[in-house]
Amino acid sequence: MSFQHPSFGSVADNRVFIFDTTLRDGEQSPGFSMNIGEKLRMAHALSALGVDVIEAGFPVASEGDFESVRQIAENVDGSVICALARSGGRDIEAAGEALKKAKRGRIHNFISTSPLHMKYKLRMSPERVLELIESGNKQARHYTDDVEWSAEDGSRTEPDFLCRCVETAIRHGATTINIPDTVGFATPEEMRALFSMLRERVPGADQVIFSTHNHNDLGLAVGNTLAAVEGGARQIECTINGIGERAGNAALEEIVMALKTRHDRYGMTTGIETPRLLSISRLLATITGFDVQPNKAIVGRNAFAHESGIHQDGILKHAGTYEIMTPESVGWNSTSLVLGKHSGRAAFRDKLESLGYGDITDELVNVAFQRFKDLADQKKVVFDDDVRALVDEEARDHDRIKLQFLELQGGTAHKAHVLLGLEVDGVVQEAQSDGNGPVDAAFRAICQAFPHKATLALFSVANVTEGTDAQAKTTVRLQEDGRLVDGQGSDADTVVSAVRAYIHALNKLLVKRQRSAPEALKV
Structure with a gap:
């Protein structure tokens, strides 16, 4: 397969394009909201990583989403900047406006195609869905010649109807066709067969890039993604650390390293600078407040740790005995x-x-x-x-609340007492409080300096490195009106670390309050 794509030029059959949706699908996860400054920082990091397409957001969802897509389109070079839209209507108009200043922009429009979604979610007939696929892709082509179309719940769509939908999208301007496993229902064998079937049956299939987007509800997202590549998909939609709706998306770092490490099986290449994988994983964890689990493949802190004596002996004799890739290849430092x-x-x-x-x-x-x-x-x-x-x-930038000072008293003979100062929108607010321990007193003081109704849902402390003088790394989860946000802080003083984490969570909560929830947004 070799053809001309509007953004990538001549497309070779062994090239897999990486489409990162951390800033869109990933940010839809409860507690994962980012402000514009944080999104820009992530977008620059994704571009430096070598991501081919950055899905920057869903412009019609809110003014904040529109502005973040607009700023990323204007300021981030190297990657195609993509905006999501439902097929038809003002969604596509908003996406086109947000992408005006992008050097390379893509509109990604979608509509549900499974019987279940058409009947209960859309309340539309199959013929009406086909009409919207036609009009949506035509409208998107007014703004850019790089148009992607997605069949939401594609893995549960009847094959004959899915073929009709894909043919319609191609005929009316789509250059990339995405078939998502929206609810994580498919198996690898089914995904491989699905893409093979579409490439064989749909007219014009050899002139578009097929894309795969898999959710991890059954823990099969990465396996389904690799199987889709075997079936002919040449774009992979994924997120850093696998974040996303419910159980998350296929993890970028796992897919890329599987393709690289098992090149003998897949024979595929990507443009990812793999030594940057660890740093961008940690950047996302810091911004969102969600750490990856220790045993997470590639970027978890135990990914290259060996405790078993037998394993340690093997590693000392030859690293290849128990390591299938080098730590340095993904950013770990020896x-x-x-x-x-x-x-x-x-x-x-x-x-x-x-x-x-x-x-x-x-x-x-x-x-x-x-x-x-x-x-x-x-x-x-x-x-x-x-x-x-x-x-x-x-x-972290654009924080409305910042810690100015913290003083505490405590011990066995005295009740814990804290005096602190917060800068809130440029004005310093002082407060003091007693508590059942210094952390409790500090959190009470924060509530006085910046009154709010959020409740503490999680408080966790870990150490950054080893030893009694190690920095503490604290995670605080706040809950307010159904919203969940996680904040993180670090400091050699555990109480200061806890206060920084609480303030980080509050800043994220303020961002969350300003955003409206995207309507019917899944893919």
Whole structure:
């Protein structure tokens, strides 16, 4: 297969394009909302990673979504910038407007095609769905020649009707055809057969890119994705860390490394800079407040850890005995001991570049360097993970609430007492409170300085590195009116870490309040 695609030019059969939907499908997960600044930072990181298409959002959903897509389209180079829209109507108009300044823009329009969705969700006849597929793709072509069409709940759609839908989309301008397993129902054998069937039966199938988008409800998202590639899909829709609706999406890092490590089986290439996988995984975890589990493939902290004596013996003799890829190939560093209190700014910036932070601003470097010096005064040694934790935290921007100071008293003889100052929209608010321990007192003081109705749903503390002088990494989950947000903070002082996490969660909650929920948005 070789044909001309409007964004990618000549398409070779062994090239798989990576379509990342972290900023759209991933952000729909409860608690995962990002502000515009955070989305821009993620978009720049995704572009540097080598992602072919960045799905930046759903412009018609809210003013915030429209503006984030517009800014990403205007400011992020290297990747195709994609906006989601329902087939037909003002959705596509909003997407086209948001993408006006993109160097390469794509409109991704979708409609449900399964009998269940057409009957109960859309309340439309199959003929009406076909009409909207035609009009939606025609309308999208007025704005861009790079148009993607998706059959929502495609894996549960009757094959004959799915073929009619795909043929209609191709005939009226779609250049990429996406068949999602929207509810994670399919098996790998079914996905492989589905794509093979479409490529064999649909006229014009050899002149478009077929795409696969799989959810992980049965834990089969990555397996279904790889099977779809075997069936002829050449675009993979996925997210960093596998975030997304319900149980999430297929994880970008797992798919890319499966294709790379098992090139002998798949024979496919991508444009992903795999040594950046760990840093972007951690960036997303910091922004969203959701850490990956320790045993997560590729980017979990145990992914290259070996405790069994038999395994350790094998690794010492030859790494290939128990490692099918090198830690360095995905961004893990074989050396973690880095800087000390006598290290200068130049050495600090050099370390940041080696950790994948080469694109951060001088202002951020200065702020992070000062925190590093403060930390180095408290710790004997500062590790790579310490540096990552403090830089990622300082990189959060557009926060309306910021910690100015924190003082506490406590011990066995006195009830815990906290005095703190918060800067809220540029104005410092002071508060003090007693509590059942310093963390409780601190959280009570925050509630006084910034009154709110959110309740604490989760409080968790872990250490960034080892030792009694390790930085604490705290996760706080807040709940308000059905909204869930997670915040993270790090500091050598556990109470300060907890306060930073609580404030991070509050800032995310403010973003969540301003956004309206996308209507009927799944794919």
